[in-house]
Every structure is written in structure tokens, then in C-alpha cells.
Ligand SMILES: NCC[C@H](CC(=O)O)[C@@H](CN)CCC(=O)O
């Protein structure tokens with residue numbers, strides 16, 4: 001046999017094997033843990049979410065209790081989603097910036113309780129609009145883009161004033177990064193808060209459990225006019241480029257597993273921007289239920305899935321498995 005046919009010599013023991021994947025290592029500092037804060041339950045309570053196994057909606061105080069042991073285990077970053085009662089929802093999503101909203105109430109408390117925790121806040125209107133779309137609508141039911149990005153910028157400012165370290169706009173409106181950066185500059189806050197844009201976010205079937213959690217499914221129509229077509233690489237790249245030009249500090253591809261090629265392409269084109277990848281609720285539920293059905297061992301499947309995203313180019317991993325990974329990665 002020729003030496004050129006010999007590969008086993010390069011990976012016959014664990015140390016040699018570890019040298020073949022150093023750029024895909026997982027560590028807890030890369031993890032962002034999505035959490036739901038709500039006024040649907042009393043502050044000290046929490047509730048299960050149908051179709052979203054082991055995930056809960058937390059009252060403000062219950063969220064603090066839930067996070068404390070995780071922060072003690074090394075949790076570094078959370079991504080906060082607000083869930084409010086339908087009576088607070090209106091066509092322009094006014095309640096999103098209300099000081100009584102669960103997100104605005106929890107931010108100063110989280111900052112005070114967990115000084116080491118980096119707090120990202122999802123920015124969108126769908127959790128606060130009566131129609132459930134991510135932006136404000138014109139009378140004909142289409143997106144009013146200028147009104148939407150102005151509203152989003154105002155909401156972003158309120159979150160920053162309450163203590164958010166990172167604003168993560170998931171709305172997919174055109175020009176919202178520029179609008180957010182401009183209002184932060186105007187208020188002399190731009191240098192102390194990052195904008196993590198959901199830049200390449202696709203219209204995906206994998207958001208179902210989240211929409212149950214956030215009670216944010218559109219009451220009519222769908223989000224295909226502003227979330228990217230799953231088949232389009234070009235729009236994914238152009239959306240990332242648009243957000244880089246507008247000043248995004250970090251980029252994102254979402255969902256993760258079904259879009260590894262997009263992750264690779266975005267990272268290759270924009271190597272100097274940290275790239276987050278969101279392992280979304282449907283990916284989470286798929287792995288969870290398959291493991292429950294004994295298709296595979298959950299820990300192995302989750303780690304292999306996330307290593308795939310890292311191999312494709314992810315620097316940051318947004319995953320609902322974060323609490324388990326805080327233990328699993330210690331044992332690796
Ligand atoms: N702002 C839209 C929410 C959005 C997807 C959707 O419901 O269209 C995601 C949250 N940023 C869903 C995330 C998930 O499914 O885990």
C-alpha cells in the first residue's frame with residue numbers, strides 16, 4: 001500500500017483526533033440561551049409551553065430564580081423574548097416599549113442580580129401586534145417598512161435605556177439596522193450596546209414551538225414577504241451585506257442545521273463579523289423527541305449538530321439546550 005493511501009495513522013488516538021477539529025470546539029462562552037419572560041403568569045410563577053418540551057415562560061422573579069444556578073455554572077449570555085397578554089397587543093405594537101412590559105421590567109433586575117451576564121434582547125413587533133406580523137401594516141395588509149423601522153428603533157432605545165447589552169432585531173425589515181444605529185447615536189448610546197442582526201433569517205417551518213411560546217403567529221397571512229425564501233442563497237448573502245453596511249456588529253443565520261451551506265458562505269464573505277447561528281425551536285423539538293423515541297442519545301446528537309454549525313463557520317450558538325450544555329461540555 002502507498003503511504004498516500006494511509007489515513008488511520010493520523011487519528012488513531014483521542015489526542016490525534018482532537019487535532020483534526022480544533023476550529024469546531026464547543027465551549028460555554030459561545031452559547032446564548034433564549035428565555036421567555038411573560039406577564040401571562042404572576043412574577044413568581046412559570047408555565048409550560050405546549051409543543052416546546054422542557055421550555056417554560058417565566059414571570060420576572062421566576063426568571064431570576066431559573067437563571068441563578070445556570071449563571072453559577074458559567075452561563076454567559078441570554079436572549080430575552082417578551083410574551084404579553086393579547087389585551088396588550090395593538091396594530092402598531094405600542095406595548096413593546098411600555099415600561100410595564102415584562103422585558104422592560106426584567107432588564108434592570110437582571111442587570112442588578114447578574115452583573116456578569118450579557119443580556120441580549122430580541123427586538124421585534126410580532127409579540128406585541130394584534131395581527132402578529134413582525135412590522136406595522138399598511139391598510140392593504142402589506143408591511144409599512146418606514147413606520148416599522150421607526151417603531152423598532154424606538155423600542156430598541158427603550159431596551160438599551162433599561163440595560164440591554166445587545167439588541168437582536170429578528171423582524172427582517174429593510175433598513176432596521178441603520179434606524180437602530182441612528183437612534184442610538186442620537187442618544188449617545190451607540191458605543192455601549194451591540195446590534196446582533198438576525199441578518200440571514202429564513203421563512204422556515206422550524207419556528208412552530210417558538211410561535212406557541214411567544215403566541216406570535218400571524219393572525220392572517222405569513223412572513224414570507226419579509227423572511228427570506230429558504231431556497232435563496234443570494235438573498236441570504238445580500239441581507240448579510242446590507243446589515244454589515246448599516247453597521248451590524250454581529251450577523252446571524254437562522255435556522256441552523258438545515259442552512260449549513262449558508263453559514264459557510266456568510267462566514268467566508270464576512271470573516272470579520274462574529275457569526276451567530278440559531279438552533280431554532282423546531283430543531284430543538286426534533287432532537288428532543290427523536291432522543292425520547294430512542295432514535296439516538298440526546299447529548300451526542302445535540303453536540304454533533306452544534307459541531308456541524310461550528311464547522312460551517314458559527315462563532316456563537318443560540319440554543320435552547322444551553323442549560324444541559326453547561327454540564328455536558330464540562331464532561332467533554
Ligand atoms: N420575530 C420572529 C420570531 C422568529 C421566527 C418566527 O416566528 O417567525 C424566531 C425568534 N426570533 C423563532 C425562533 C425559534 O423558532 O426558536
Ligand SMILES: [Zn+2]
Nearest residue numbers: 124126134171
Ligand atoms: Zn417577529
